Amino acid sequence: MITGIIGKPNTGKSTFFNAATLLSAPMANYPFTTVEPNFGVAYLRVPCVCKTLDVKDNPVNSLCIDHNRLIPVKLVDVAGLVPGASEGRGLGNKFLDDLRQADVLIHVVDASGLTDQEGRPCPSGDSDPMQDIEFVEREFDLWLQSILQKDWARIARTAESRAGKLITILTERLSGLSIGENDILGVIQKMGLKADRPTGWSNEDLSNFSQSLREASKPALIAANKADLPSSLKNIGRLKAVRKVIPCAAEAELLLRRASQRGLIKYLPGDSSFTVNDEAGLKTEQRKALDLVSEKVLNSWGSTGVQQAINSAYLDLWGGIVVYPVEDENKLSDRKGNVLPDAYVVKKGSTAKDLASKVHSELGRTFLYALNAKTGVRLGADYEMQDSDVVKIVATGRRG
Ligand SMILES: Nc1nc2c(ncn2[C@@H]2O[C@H](COP(=O)(O)OP(=O)(O)O)[C@@H](O)[C@H]2O)c(=O)[nH]1
Ligand SMILES: [Mg+2]
Numbered sequence: 001m002i003t004g005i006i007g008k009p010n011t012g013k014s015t016f017f018n019a020a021t022l023l024s025a026p027m028a029n030y031p032f033t034t035v036e037p038n039f040g041v042a043y044l045r046v047p048c049v050c051k052t053l054d055v056k057d058n059p060v061n062s063l064c065i066d067h068n069r070l071i072p073v074k075l076v077d078v079a080g081l082v083p084g085a086s087e088g089r090g091l092g093n094k095f096l097d098d099l100r101q102a103d104v105l106i107h108v109v110d111a112s113g114l115t116d117q118e119g120r121p122c123p124s125g126d127s128d129p130m131q132d133i134e135f136v137e138r139e140f141d142l143w144l145q146s147i148l149q150k151d152w153a154r155i156a157r158t159a160e161s162r163a164g165k166l167i168t169i170l171t172e173r174l175s176g177l178s179i180g181e182n183d184i185l186g187v188i189q190k191m192g193l194k195a196d197r198p199t200g201w202s203n204e205d206l207s208n209f210s211q212s213l214r215e216a217s218k219p220a221l222i223a224a225n226k227a228d229l230p231s232s233l234k235n236i237g238r239l240k241a242v243r244k245v246i247p248c249a250a251e252a253e254l255l256l257r258r259a260s261q262r263g264l265i266k267y268l269p270g271d272s273s274f275t276v277n278d279e280a281g282l283k284t285e286q287r288k289a290l291d292l293v294s295e296k297v298l299n300s301w302g303s304t305g306v307q308q309a310i311n312s313a314y315l316d317l318w319g320g321i322v323v324y325p326v327e328d329e330n331k332l333s334d335r336k337g338n339v340l341p342d343a344y345v346v347k348k349g350s351t352a353k354d355l356a357s358k359v360h361s362e363l364g365r366t367f368l369y370a371l372n373a374k375t376g377v378r379l380g381a382d383y384e385m386q387d388s389d390v391v392k393i394v395a396t397g398r399r400g
Helices: 013-020 049-053 093-099 129-149 152-159 165-177 181-191 203-217 232-242 250-261 284-301 306-317 352-359 361-365
Strands: 002-006 039-047 063-065 068-077 104-110 220-225 245-247 320-326 344-347 367-372 390-395
Touching (some): 002 306, 013 039, 013 068, 039 320, 068 306, 104 129, 129 152, 129 165, 152 165, 165 181, 181 203, 220 232, 245 306, 320 352, 344 352, 352 390, 361 367
Parallel strands (some): 002 068, 002 104
Antiparallel strands (some): 063 068, 320 344
């Protein structure tokens, strides 16, 4: 599961990425061993079950700070795109290559209207972020359409030779883009397209199909960035009427995380305020910068929005829930005695057996049953995992 950060140039994508991936607390176990250049690790923040269970935990695959579980998740910073990118303008198809693996998107827009579609300064402030959203989405759709259209006539003819063949061909063709069979099937049904007669699909059908497929397979939220600037206010109101929008101030978040890293303030990403550790130790300009963040961002918007955007991407768009597998259901620990060692983000609807497979493929294969560690209740393979479940998985293998 990967979240992609997209948008035109100069909206603050890299600032957002840098802020989201900066965490001062060190992590013992780095979960992603190979991190490619534009990939980074951000953290999902959820209330940790250690609080309701009233236990002291020793996280291994994640962190727990003041009863907040911080779970590493992957982010990819996609190259900025300009109108015509799907035909190779700007960095062109580079952005689309970066996007392939993304399951959900955070679309960063410059809500202030102070940059044009190419990302150049627009001092009048009348660049319209709504139009930016639309052109970025359109480039994506055109790109998807171009992939489908390449040899559509041949695909369509081949597909008509056998019932159900179209879905197989499309699934194969789009598998590298994190677009699955269910998305394809769902869109064809919703649009009332004839899967058995693809030679009859018009160009317009293909165009609409591409758009619906993007919406289904790459759900996106709008991070309305630069919310600290005065001209952002009215634009954010307009955007909220038509899209899922989270007002953001990525630069402020970066400043707060850096200040926290240097021990100047106490601040956990997502908080609505911070406290200064040593008032006397602050330089005048540091004090001033922090006051500005309080005034323009925290007091105006409630938070910088960066953590909220990450959380929303994983929990709302993707439908994630957080569960805690343990090996000892009484101590709630792993074998080494680490209490609540691991937190896993799984998709709503995942079963106990799905979780077992995620922990270890062998554990999935040899799964017998699971135990709800909070209640002692035995759970079958098909039990649907619930948020904050703590479970022990019992298997036949030697691991059990
Ligand atoms: N006022 C304001 N400026 C920001 C914010 N985030 C980024 N910027 C500025 O926007 C410009 C572009 O930022 P950058 O992250 O490089 O954008 P990218 O091209 O989308 O990666 C830089 O000058 C940033 O300092 C923000 O939250 N508020
Ligand atoms: Mg950038």
